Amino acid sequence: MNKRKVINAVIMTLSTLSALLGLIFLFWILWTLFSKGINAMGINIFIYDTAPPGVKETGLRNALVGHLLLVMVACLIGIPFGIMAGTYLSEFGKNSKYANFIRDLSDVMMSAPSIVIGAFVYAILVNPVGHFSGWAGAVALAIMMIPIVLRTTDDMLSLVPQTLREAAYALGAPKYKVTMQVVYRGAKVGMVTGILLAIARIAGETAPLLFTSFNNNFFSTDLNQAMASLTVTMFNFATSPYEDWIDLGWAAAFILGAFVLFVNIVGRVIIKKRGRN
C-alpha cells in the first residue's frame, strides 16, 4: 500500500471515531434522561404541585404551568420586537451605519451570558418592585429571544430576491404592503423556523429565571407573583438530598429535554422541506 492510502485510512478512522464520540455523548444524555425520567413520570406529575419531601401526592403541575406561561409571555414580547427590528434592518436600515451598529449590538447581546441578563432584569424589575415576579422572568427570557429572532428575520428577509420587491412596487404597491404581503410571505418558512429555534433556546434557560421569577411551591397563574418553572425546580430538586425530589428533578429534565428536542426537530424538518422546493 502506498503512503497516500495509509494516511487517508488513518485520517478517516480518526475523524469517524471523533464523530462517534460526539454522538455517544448525545445519546448517553438522551438515554440517561429517558431512563431516569420515564421512571419518575406518571399521572401525578401533571395533577399535583411540588410538595415537601416525603409527601406522596407530589408532582410538577405548578412548574409546568408556570414554565408554559413564562415562555408564552416571553414569546408575546420577544417575537414581535424581534420581527419588527429585523424588518427594520432588512427593509429600511439596509447597510446604513446605524443598521450595522444595531446588527453588531444584537450579536453581542446574543452571546451575553444569560445570568447577566437575569441580573439586569433583577435590577430593573425585581429590586424596584420589591419582590420576584413572573413578569420579570418573562422579560428576561424575551430579552434573550429578541436578538435570535431579529437575526433570523433580517437574514431571511434579505434572502428574498430584490426583483420580487421591484415587481410589487411596479404594480403600485406602497412599501408597507410590499413588506407585509410579498416579502414576509417569501420569507415565511425561514422566519417560523427562526422563531421555533428561539423558543427552544429560551425554554431550557435557568439562570435568567433564578433572580426574576424565582420559584413558587404553589400553583399560581399570577404573573405579579414569583412563579415556578421547570428549570428552576429542576435545579433546586436535583441538588437536594431527598430521593423523591431528585426523581421529580429527573421528570422535569425529561419533559424539558423532550420539549426542546421536539421543537428543534420541527424546526429542522421545516428547513429541510424548504430546501427541497
Next chain:
Amino acid sequence: MAVLCEVREPKEIDIQNFSFYYAGSEKPALKSISMPVAKNRVTALIGPSGCGKSTLLRSLNRIHDLYPGNRYEGKIMFKGQNILDKKIDLIALRIKIGMIFQKPTPFPMSIFDNVAYGLRLQGIRNKSELQDRVEDALKGAALWNEVKDRLKDDANALSGGQQQRLCIARAVAVKPKVLLFDEPTSALDPISTQAVEELVIDLKEQMTIVIVTHNMQQAARVSDYTAFMYLGELIELGETEEFFINPKVKLSEEYITGKFG
C-alpha cells in the same frame, strides 16, 4: 446627435434631454436622451450590455427611486405631466406604467392571488369582479387554458414560461397605459419566448409597449420602432424595418451587422 425618424402616431411618452446618474456617480449613465414613444406601438431598445437601455426603461416607472441617491435630469412627459417631477404620485404612475422583469417574479401565493394582487391594491374587493378580471387578464396573457383548473395552486409550481405569462397577466390586469418589458424572454426556452413575443404584439392594441432586448431578431420580430443605444447615448431611433435594412448611422450598421456587440 441622435438621428430620429418621424413618428406618425401620437406620442404616449416624450423623453426630453433626459440624463440619469446612479448614486455616488458623477458620470451620467444616460446622456441627454430625447426620443418619443409612439402610442399603441412597440418600441424596442437595443444595444450592447451596459449601454443604458435597462436604465432608461427603469426610469419610465421610476423604479430607480427605490434606491436612494439616484438622480434624474431633464423631462419625461407622460399625459401632459413630467413624471420626474418631485410631486408626482409614484403609486398612481406605476399603476399606469406597468413592468415585466427579466426573470419571472411570481409572488409566493396562488395563481389567482398573483393576478388579483394589483386589483386588490386598487381596492377592488368584490369577488365576482375580481374573478372576471383575473380571467380576462389570464386570457389576455394566453395562460387561461393552462391554469383555469388550478387557480388555487402555488404560482411557483408553474414552468418558467408560464410564470412569465402570469406576470404579464398580473401587469395587464390593472389595465396600464404603458407596459415596460425588461428582457422578458432571456430566461425562457424558445417555445415560451414565442408565446411571449406573440403576446407583446397582441397587447399593443390596448397599450403602448417598450421592450428592452439583447436579441436583435426579437426586436425585428416584435417592434414597430427600434432605438439603438450605445454608451449611455441614443444613437438612432428608426422604424424597425427601415432601421434594420437601412440604418442611417454608421455605428448602428456596425452593431446590427455584428461588427461589435
